[in-house]
Amino acid sequence: MKRSLATAVAGGWLAAGWVAFALLPWYWLDLSRGLQDFVDFPLGVGGSALALGVAGDRPWLLLLAFPLLLATLALVLPLARGPGGALLTLGGVLGGLYLLAQGFAIGLKGWDWGWLGAAFGGTPRQEGLGPGGTLLLLAFLLLTCQGLARRGWCRGDAFVVSAIGTVVALIALFVFFPVARVLAHAVIDPSGAFALAGFVARISDHSIWGLDCLAGPLRCGVAWNTLLLASLVGVGSTLLGLAFALVATRSNSRFKGVLRILSVLPIITPPFVIGLALILIFGRSGIASTLLAEWLDVPRSRWIYGLPGILLAQLLAFTPIAFMILIGVVQGISPALEEAATTLRAGRWTTFRTITFPLLRPGLANAFLVGFVESMADFGNPLVLGGNYDVLSTKIFFAVVGAAVDESRAAVLAIVLLSFTLLAFFVQQAWLGKKVYTTVAGKGDGGLPAPLPRRVALLAAAVVAPWSVFMISVYGIIMVGGFVKSLGRDYTPTLVHLSTAFRIDWGNHGLRFAGSAWDSFFATIQVAAVAAPLTAALGLLTGYLLTRQSFAGKRAFEFGTLLSFAIPGTVIGVSYIVAFNVPPFELTGTGLILVLCFVFRNMPVGVRAGVATLSQIDRSLDEASLTLGASSATTVRRVVMPLLRPALIAALVYSFVRAMTSVSAVIFLVSAKYNMATTYIVGRVEAGEFGLAIAYSATLIVVMLLAIVGIQLAVGERKLGRRAAPQPTGRTL
Amino acid sequence: MKTPHSGTRRSPAAAARASVEFRAVTKRYGSVMAVDAVSFTIEPGTLVTLLGPSGCGKTTTLRLIAGLEMATAGRILIGGEDVTARSATDRDVSMVFQSYALFPHMSVIENVAYGPSVQGVRKADAEAMAAETLALVGLRGLEQRSTSELSGGQQQRVAVARALVLEPQVLLFDEPLSNLDAKLRRRVREDIRDLQQRLNLTVAYVTHDQEEALAVSDRIIVMAHAQVAQEGSPRELYEAPASLFVAEFIGDANIVAAEVGAIVGAEATVRLADLELRLPHRGARPGAVRLAIRPDAISLAETGGLAGTILKASYLGKVREYTVRTAIGDLFVTVPGRAEALVPGRAVGVGFTADGIVVLPE
Numbered sequence A: 001m002k003r004s005l006a007t008a009v010a011g012g013w014l015a016a017g018w019v020a021f022a023l024l025p026w027y028w029l030d031l032s033r034g035l036q037d038f039v040d041f042p043l044g045v046g047g048s049a050l051a052l053g054v055a056g057d058r059p060w061l062l063l064l065a066f067p068l069l070l071a072t073l074a075l076v077l078p079l080a081r082g083p084g085g086a087l088l089t090l091g092g093v094l095g096g097l098y099l100l101a102q103g104f105a106i107g108l109k110g111w112d113w114g115w116l117g118a119a120f121g122g123t124p125r126q127e128g129l130g131p132g133g134t135l136l137l138l139a140f141l142l143l144t145c146q147g148l149a150r151r152g153w154c155r156g157d158a159f160v161v162s163a164i165g166t167v168v169a170l171i172a173l174f175v176f177f178p179v180a181r182v183l184a185h186a187v188i189d190p191s192g193a194f195a196l197a198g199f200v201a202r203i204s205d206h207s208i209w210g211l212d213c214l215a216g217p218l219r220c221g222v223a224w225n226t227l228l229l230a231s232l233v234g235v236g237s238t239l240l241g242l243a244f245a246l247v248a249t250r251s252n253s254r255f256k257g258v259l260r261i262l263s264v265l266p267i268i269t270p271p272f273v274i275g276l277a278l279i280l281i282f283g284r285s286g287i288a289s290t291l292l293a294e295w296l297d298v299p300r301s302r303w304i305y306g307l308p309g310i311l312l313a314q315l316l317a318f319t320p321i322a323f324m325i326l327i328g329v330v331q332g333i334s335p336a337l338e339e340a341a342t343t344l345r346a347g348r349w350t351t352f353r354t355i356t357f358p359l360l361r362p363g364l365a366n367a368f369l370v371g372f373v374e375s376m377a378d379f380g381n382p383l384v385l386g387g388n389y390d391v392l393s394t395k396i397f398f399a400v401v402g403a404a405v406d407e408s409r410a411a412v413l414a415i416v417l418l419s420f421t422l423l424a425f426f427v428q429q430a431w432l433g434k435k436v437y438t439t440v441a442g443k444g445d446g447g448l449p450a451p452l453p454r455r456v457a458l459l460a461a462a463v464v465a466p467w468s469v470f471m472i473s474v475y476g477i478i479m480v481g482g483f484v485k486s487l488g489r490d491y492t493p494t495l496v497h498l499s500t501a502f503r504i505d506w507g508n509h510g511l512r513f514a515g516s517a518w519d520s521f522f523a524t525i526q527v528a529a530v531a532a533p534l535t536a537a538l539g540l541l542t543g544y545l546l547t548r549q550s551f552a553g554k555r556a557f558e559f560g561t562l563l564s565f566a567i568p569g570t571v572i573g574v575s576y577i578v579a580f581n582v583p584p585f586e587l588t589g590t591g592l593i594l595v596l597c598f599v600f601r602n603m604p605v606g607v608r609a610g611v612a613t614l615s616q617i618d619r620s621l622d623e624a625s626l627t628l629g630a631s632s633a634t635t636v637r638r639v640v641m642p643l644l645r646p647a648l649i650a651a652l653v654y655s656f657v658r659a660m661t662s663v664s665a666v667i668f669l670v671s672a673k674y675n676m677a678t679t680y681i682v683g684r685v686e687a688g689e690f691g692l693a694i695a696y697s698a699t700l701i702v703v704m705l706l707a708i709v710g711i712q713l714a715v716g717e718r719k720l721g722r723r724a725a726p727q728p729t730g731r732t733l
Numbered sequence B: 001m002k003t004p005h006s007g008t009r010r011s012p013a014a015a016a017r018a019s020v021e022f023r024a025v026t027k028r029y030g031s032v033m034a035v036d037a038v039s040f041t042i043e044p045g046t047l048v049t050l051l052g053p054s055g056c057g058k059t060t061t062l063r064l065i066a067g068l069e070m071a072t073a074g075r076i077l078i079g080g081e082d083v084t085a086r087s088a089t090d091r092d093v094s095m096v097f098q099s100y101a102l103f104p105h106m107s108v109i110e111n112v113a114y115g116p117s118v119q120g121v122r123k124a125d126a127e128a129m130a131a132e133t134l135a136l137v138g139l140r141g142l143e144q145r146s147t148s149e150l151s152g153g154q155q156q157r158v159a160v161a162r163a164l165v166l167e168p169q170v171l172l173f174d175e176p177l178s179n180l181d182a183k184l185r186r187r188v189r190e191d192i193r194d195l196q197q198r199l200n201l202t203v204a205y206v207t208h209d210q211e212e213a214l215a216v217s218d219r220i221i222v223m224a225h226a227q228v229a230q231e232g233s234p235r236e237l238y239e240a241p242a243s244l245f246v247a248e249f250i251g252d253a254n255i256v257a258a259e260v261g262a263i264v265g266a267e268a269t270v271r272l273a274d275l276e277l278r279l280p281h282r283g284a285r286p287g288a289v290r291l292a293i294r295p296d297a298i299s300l301a302e303t304g305g306l307a308g309t310i311l312k313a314s315y316l317g318k319v320r321e322y323t324v325r326t327a328i329g330d331l332f333v334t335v336p337g338r339a340e341a342l343v344p345g346r347a348v349g350v351g352f353t354a355d356g357i358v359v360l361p362e
């Protein structure tokens, strides 16, 4: 019975493949043009591969029928499991490879692969893959997986093979392929020839690696700037985070609640908003500058623009992340260890120095690396506050959209940035890799954590208190700034900024969203709402495969999924426009590319959440389900998913919030139709409309809070058999 | 509430119970040999225990039967059918896990009804089957409870009910009693045995408690170092251990050196210090051998027999345990608790009963 189910699934994909080939529009269409593309159906713009191959000018599409026939034979002929599987695999692999090859070989303007053009001649052209092309590609992929399952891969479990195949293919297409394209871009000159010398010259350029600032008043290379900033942020956020974590866990201060909120707020704050608040406080006409100028005659200056400003903003933005990493580690240190040390007559300070601190070291290293990478990847704050202090992420941006567009320079800078973050990632994996997933064991092992030694406690409190006040005032500015006329000059309360952005008119045609921000607001919500469930699904599925299935190449698979996290948003943004601007995957200017970008940027969080939660769930629950005759797919649906609710919430919330707050990647990908809230706000900041920008940001923060509450309610609690009222039990044993 | 109609369950005798056969099955994890060319047969309707020290491959063997691990080499047959390449989903085998593995997000009845419902049985029917099985294990009335509201013993029975409800050809237990206290352990193991005999189930049962194994099994497979050390009925293993390892593992044994003299028929004259005993020779040839002497086969008297001195003494109520120093080594001895106490340092005469002594084959 089960085997016939597998056959039905394979047959379904085969049918989908034939439909995609014979009926669906093969090429990319702009659906906003309505049905106009279908007037000549099955030929014309919306034509199918079969029709265009037979009657149109695209005969090469006909060859796709051959692998489809192979797969059909494999399913129809009464072959034994082994050979049938081999034939099915062959059909799927051949079809997929040929589909990709023809897509890359023949582009918008003719042959993209010159040697093929030389062999065949002519100038065939084609557009990017559309519904038909994409579905057929997917069908070939899944038929391959079905074939491999029949050949005994993953204990013959087609669901598992298909899941692995799909995740691998998606990561390859949307992470590795674009990055590879960028790398290729850097070593190929504009005419398309391979130019290693040019690449070497560009990557060793003085503007990247120059060290003039050591000798005199000149500026250093952008690579050194970035490294210096990232190191300062790494060290600073780690120390601050440690102070916060110690105060939060090891002292009985009343701060604790405040600290919790302060640690969550920056997560739902678009990163550059902090930079903006800093300008409003310390800029030339900021609140603090004005007060100082009027009361103490301190001349107004632009000191906040440059390294100090970016550093301050990034410390504010990334300290909470360090705090969250370190609080886990601090709580994870078993009090029993410290108690053991105390019973061995160690004093508080000795205990801290010899037991607590060494146990914290991996956490510290981890927090440093995360701060380091986040700083490198940050784009919004350097853009807002950078002044003359260039960093790689902004340089890349201006190389792509600035006055002098130079894509190969952008590619080179992207490579430098990518090498830095990958280096940090490798260090982290090699050195700490094994500790990443260890979670606090469910067992409470009693005991009281040792109180902090006096000097450590004092030091931590001395750091935490003023910093908290500073953070609160920054958020005060964010909440107030949008509702006064002009911060620093005129404090008359007003709703004018809010109404410019979000005015709603009752016109002749009824409701009209007249505010300037509505378009980007709706686009953002739409993209975030589509991306979040996809991200969560893909991330949790990957987490499930990593924890519950064993297959060849699992370590490489795991590494690949984590690697995509180490690629900075700016690099992803550049690589997406480079890779997805031309057929066969022509996606720029669509909302889809934004969704895809978010899904693959944020997927690793879903993976981590899934892995962490699943490793706390006893594996024998899955096995019990399997021995009761449930298939893997049923087990996932009925046993694993209900227990994964906390991870599902985490992944949904995180991906939704990140989709609403990130700038670095999307700023390259937005279009007139799909502008995002963050890029709109950055634009307002650059135009000096701070009030509007702040009002919009505050609105976003409120919307995100509502969304988080909504997601919690929608997904619901994981009910671990806590039923409200025990039923009358009758006879008990 | 619906009363389960009796038509849903086949009568125990009619249910088809299958044999389990291992043919030179090997399981390797990287370089670790977890099961090494193991062969055995479990007859239909019998309870066979896999017994052995920690890490000898018992759990792995059980998981191989269930299809949760795939054999590296060899064949596995269930009911005469080759299932080596089949996944757990496709084998008609259920398992009771050491941790019970009850689904925490489902009630008792939902847990038990899970098996039928994933097989496509309608919900009402699945719950009727579940209720009937719960009654069978004595849990009527607890159907709607959540699993966290049950005692350890009740959870264990829910796990058994969940495994039983599909009337599997083979039922597997992995140390099902290890989470229970000593008293409960005895009662539950009797329940399991009772159920197995009533429903005529084929059961493979893993434990490392030899007393438990002796109490419940039709046959015992003793494993050591990923291989089968000996297979037999509880009595065969106790009375005729095939090796030193089995003799020491099943029941306590004093291992002493002795000398085989003349062999007459099935018996031999064995010299133990200055005593002479007549024992089945079990293939031993004249010369040096080792004997396994059960602690209750040794008697202590004022004088006579082998001279010894009490070294340690402890009183356990039902029995008294002594360690006695003699010329053939320190002997571990148990005598009935009602016997008179002997204090350490006292000289005694040590005697032997022949039916508690076996010659160990080399």
Ligand SMILES: Nc1ncnc2c1ncn2[C@@H]1O[C@H](COP(=O)(O)OP(=O)(O)OP(=O)(O)O)[C@@H](O)[C@H]1O
Binding pocket: B029, B032, B033, B034, B052, B053, B054, B055, B056, B057, B058, B059, B060, B061, B208
């Ligand atoms: N997934 C695995 N990977 C590597 N080695 C394993 C794995 N599972 C078990 N082993 C090894 O195989 C051997 C047998 O393990 P198994 O779990 O079958 O032992 P066991 O007899 O059930 O022991 P216990 O009584 O302690 O449960 C052990 O040496 C164990 O370390």
Ligand SMILES: [Mg+2]
Binding pocket: B058, B059, B060
């Ligand atoms: Mg075990």
